[in-house]
Amino acid sequence: MAEASIMASDSLWHAIRGEAQRAAAADPVFGAALAGAILAHDDFAAALADLIGRRLGGSAAARARFTAFTSDAFREQPDLIEAASRDLQTIAIRDPAVVGLLPPLLHFKGYVALEAWRVSNRLWIRGHADAALLFQNEASNALQVSIHPAARIGSSVYLDHATGIVIGANVVIGDDVTILQNVSIGRRGELPTRSPRIGRGVFIGAGATVLGDIRVGDFARIGAASVVTSDVPDGCTAVGNPARLTNCPAQAPAA
Structure with a gap:
């Protein structure tokens, strides 16, 4: 299809x-x-x-x-x-x-x-x-x-295998996102901080943790078991604990 x-x-x-x-x-x-x-x-x-x-x-x-x-x-x-x-x-x-x-x-x-x-x-x-x-x-x-009712999730979303997925209150997830098993997305710590914003077309690998007032850009990829607490630009891959960025699209030179 x-x-x-x-x-x-x-x-x-x-x-x-x-x-x-x-x-x-x-x-x-x-x-x-x-x-x-x-x-x-x-x-x-x-x-x-x-x-x-x-x-x-x-x-x-x-x-x-x-x-x-x-x-x-x-x-x-x-x-x-x-x-x-x-x-x-x-x-x-x-x-x-x-x-x-x-x-x-x-x-x-x-x-x-x-x-x-x-x-x-x-x-x-x-x-x-x-x-x-x-x-x-x-x-x-x-x-x-477990997905909190106050989360916001787009359409064409795929929760693959879907065991142990936790999505907290006020998390924002865009269209066309794929999330594998044992993924946690939510606030960082007990303070009433903002929750992650996940862009369109993002892939989140098994066992990943995405926390805090951060943005995961469109078509980014989060590697398995990665811990992401900082922004991930559009199209980049975040891997490791703490996550580091790799495979980011080359930026056009300034005019």
Whole structure:
């Protein structure tokens, strides 16, 4: 799937249902699960709301509550489901091990955690802090991904492997960012300092830590296990502990 082929949510849903129908026909045992998770729903929003409820709700009542919160959010703010559509397609674009849209939708917990965060962020902005923090807490418990509702995250974001990811309050993450497992992004120390701002197209390797009032520029790369506490210019790579800059784009000579 190429970047230019990003589909709107309606077209995405048609593609997902087609994959589900073919998978159910090929594997009748798996088909029973697909019937409830995909084929029973009328659109992508309903299927995703049900999936979030299933993954976060430890009981039937909790599942119904999370599903209802999510359904309401998608109905009242349709751009959330369009962002979810772009996030899902981004996984198929960036991950060479992924074939189709159905596997990451059903099985990639980073995707579910990110879409649950989108709902929690909406609740937070609307003043429903307790409900927003409930989403964060259950996503942390069930999925090992903790994203504060006050963070700001763009679209086409990929949380790859997605175990041990922590994103703190007021962190800003741009579009087209990829974050691997065991990454922490947040404030530095106990003082109420600003949180990191992560630019567009950034790649953050496994085990990296990004802290403090800093900016990671567009298309920068953070190496695995690096500790970044200073700005990273656009296009540079930061590696090591403490991180040092390498592979920075050559600057044009002054006129």
